[in-house]
Amino acid sequence: MLALKDLSCERDNRLLFEGLSVTFGAGDIWHIDGPNGVGKTSLLRQITGVSRYHGGELRWRGRDVAECRYEFAQSLVYIGHTPGIKKALSARENLHHYCPAADTSALEGALAELGLYGFEDVPCFRLSAGQLRRVALARLALASEPFWVLDEPFTALDVHAIAALEQRLSAHAARGGCVVLTSHQPVNLPVQRLALGDYSVVPA
Amino acid sequence: MNWQWFHRLGSPRWFYEKTGRWLPWLATLTAVLMSVGLIWGLAFAPVDFKQGNSFRIIYIHVPVSFLALAGYYIMAISGAVGYIWKMKLADMVMKSAAPIGAALTFLALVSGAIWGKPTWGTYWVWDARITSMLVLFFLYLGIMALQVSFTNQQQAASASTILALVGCANIPIIYKSVDIWNTLHQPATIKFTSAPSMHPDMFYPLLVMIVAMYCFYALVLILFTRAEIVNRERQTRWVQALNEGQ
Amino acid sequence: MSVGLAQAMGLQFTQDWKLAVRSRSDWANPMIFFVLVITLLPLGIGPEVKQLAAIAPGMIWIVALLATLLSLDAMFRSDWDDGSLEQMLISPHPLPMLVLSKIAVHWLVTGLPLTLLSPLLGLMLSLPEAGYLPLIVSLFIGSACLSFIGAIGAALTVALRQGGLLISLIIMPFYVPVLIFGASAAMRAVQGFEYHGLLVMLGGFLALAVAGAPFAVAAALRISSEG
Numbered sequence: 001m002l003a004l005k006d007l008s009c010e011r012d013n014r015l016l017f018e019g020l021s022v023t024f025g026a027g028d029i030w031h032i033d034g035p036n037g038v039g040k041t042s043l044l045r046q047i048t049g050v051s052r053y054h055g056g057e058l059r060w061r062g063r064d065v066a067e068c069r070y071e072f073a074q075s076l077v078y079i080g081h082t083p084g085i086k087k088a089l090s091a092r093e094n095l096h097h098y099c100p101a102a103d104t105s106a107l108e109g110a111l112a113e114l115g116l117y118g119f120e121d122v123p124c125f126r127l128s129a130g131q132l133r134r135v136a137l138a139r140l141a142l143a144s145e146p147f148w149v150l151d152e153p154f155t156a157l158d159v160h161a162i163a164a165l166e167q168r169l170s171a172h173a174a175r176g177g178c179v180v181l182t183s184h185q186p187v188n189l190p191v192q193r194l195a196l197g198d199y200s201v202v203p204a
Numbered sequence: 205m206n207w208q209w210f211h212r213l214g215s216p217r218w219f220y221e222k223t224g225r226w227l228p229w230l231a232t233l234t235a236v237l238m239s240v241g242l243i244w245g246l247a248f249a250p251v252d253f254k255q256g257n258s259f260r261i262i263y264i265h266v267p268v269s270f271l272a273l274a275g276y277y278i279m280a281i282s283g284a285v286g287y288i289w290k291m292k293l294a295d296m297v298m299k300s301a302a303p304i305g306a307a308l309t310f311l312a313l314v315s316g317a318i319w320g321k322p323t324w325g326t327y328w329v330w331d332a333r334i335t336s337m338l339v340l341f342f343l344y345l346g347i348m349a350l351q352v353s354f355t356n357q358q359q360a361a362s363a364s365t366i367l368a369l370v371g372c373a374n375i376p377i378i379y380k381s382v383d384i385w386n387t388l389h390q391p392a393t394i395k396f397t398s399a400p401s402m403h404p405d406m407f408y409p410l411l412v413m414i415v416a417m418y419c420f421y422a423l424v425l426i427l428f429t430r431a432e433i434v435n436r437e438r439q440t441r442w443v444q445a446l447n448e449g450q
Numbered sequence: 451m452s453v454g455l456a457q458a459m460g461l462q463f464t465q466d467w468k469l470a471v472r473s474r475s476d477w478a479n480p481m482i483f484f485v486l487v488i489t490l491l492p493l494g495i496g497p498e499v500k501q502l503a504a505i506a507p508g509m510i511w512i513v514a515l516l517a518t519l520l521s522l523d524a525m526f527r528s529d530w531d532d533g534s535l536e537q538m539l540i541s542p543h544p545l546p547m548l549v550l551s552k553i554a555v556h557w558l559v560t561g562l563p564l565t566l567l568s569p570l571l572g573l574m575l576s577l578p579e580a581g582y583l584p585l586i587v588s589l590f591i592g593s594a595c596l597s598f599i600g601a602i603g604a605a606l607t608v609a610l611r612q613g614g615l616l617i618s619l620i621i622m623p624f625y626v627p628v629l630i631f632g633a634s635a636a637m638r639a640v641q642g643f644e645y646h647g648l649l650v651m652l653g654g655f656l657a658l659a660v661a662g663a664p665f666a667v668a669a670a671l672r673i674s675s676e677g
Binding site: 011012045048049050051052053069070073074076078080081082083084085086087088089093097098100101 | 453457461465468469472473528531532533534535536537539540541542672675676677
């Protein structure tokens, strides 16, 4: 789906990585790994287009991303380290903002899947860090976009939520979607590892 | 079309070496023009029959005011070049142009005030031109304040470029508004002695001074940019070689 | 999830509107500030009716301008902190249009309340009767200009921690034309002159600001999120 060609990232005159070439294909789950400060989040920001200054090329389905931003953005879900959840709004309102096409039962189902049954209309400032992350991740149950980019999705989640999320990700890959995620914890999925820092690509 | 010159222009090192050879010539030209203009204007131009000798401050005030405004556009254009073509040299020129422009604007304000004392009997009058100049001074200060707030040089350059471009679009509006504001409030009896009716013997030295001021501006801008280049590229081999050579 | 541009703008508008209504400080604080400063005025220069009336239009305009400036920093701050801004940046829809929705909400919760409050302040400063209508109309149009122009400053400084004062510094010079035409309209009406031309000019400024500012804001937001 998305091919990185000779990608490089420079920050404050310091080279974080360079010569990064890898292809995220349909059905893949990629685990981007590496020590702190190696540029994992910077890489995700470049992939998603939050940051547009980079060396090298990004090709979406064979075309330069700069030429097909609309198509690319329509196929992308990005849940960053700060996932864009408004604390003053309820879980339902937050989810509706990102998935306006989903009806009430679909929204409630998505929230219930991650154990947020009964919390739909509670303002998010009453929720814990783990619950907030679940509100953000509930989007995935409703997402029809094929390309998911997740920054540390497992942080602050309990065992049940991790299991539910892993199931969601493998189902997405099985349907021909693609997931790129970072995580400091080991991921219990058939992933391909991309280790930043030594640029090695470790197949599953 | 051959774009090589354009890319070479983007190389700070090329700029540094090239301007190093131009500098003595430019400095000489500036010194000659400025001495000719000043001596001609201050000693030989005829005395103004209304203002006496005090009018002679225009040989400083007018060229400086010219460059204060032109400098803003020079700054914005070089910023735009850097922003669009990701040219670091243009960013450095822009960063250097801001304090020079601010200094010129300040000088224009001060020389205007000094001129105002014998002409109007007071240092400060809310005249349209002076007020516009004051606003321009604040525009420069805003650019400089934004520039230093960012730790990331790329961001600093891009952000201040956006601000400078918004400024470019707004300066004509601001000037015109201040003009209208001035007529609305019908300023007291004071009126600027205007340039068009100027005697040629007064006007030619002024022309020389304006050209001299442009050269001076170019000279200072190049010097500032060179300092910026050496500062930013101090890690590179060629700058370190430069240090060892001296 | 495919959504049309109009719907995307609507969603942005609804979300911002809900947030603004629920956080009382967003819309209440500028208004309180507005009334407070005008209250200080007679305490500072004396309660003489004639003197107050003379400076009323200009003073109300300047304080409205300051109140708007104080509210600008919040425009993109929470979006920056909670990651909503990143979501806007990667949206398939043009960023300037989403920004337009946000600025519209900002005006609805700051500029419009200030406009509605201005007759009361005119009363406190014994503004002559002829001044009320032009004051309200000029603030109605002018405060929208202030929101649009101010958004550029908010977007340029959103990545910086010391946003507030810096916004005022870089944006205030751009407020000069709006202030001149807004305050002069009311001033001239009080003096019995024709003032419609000035309001038309304000309308022209607003048209320019609506057309241009969202693009500058979008560029500024992209710059702020690099790095």
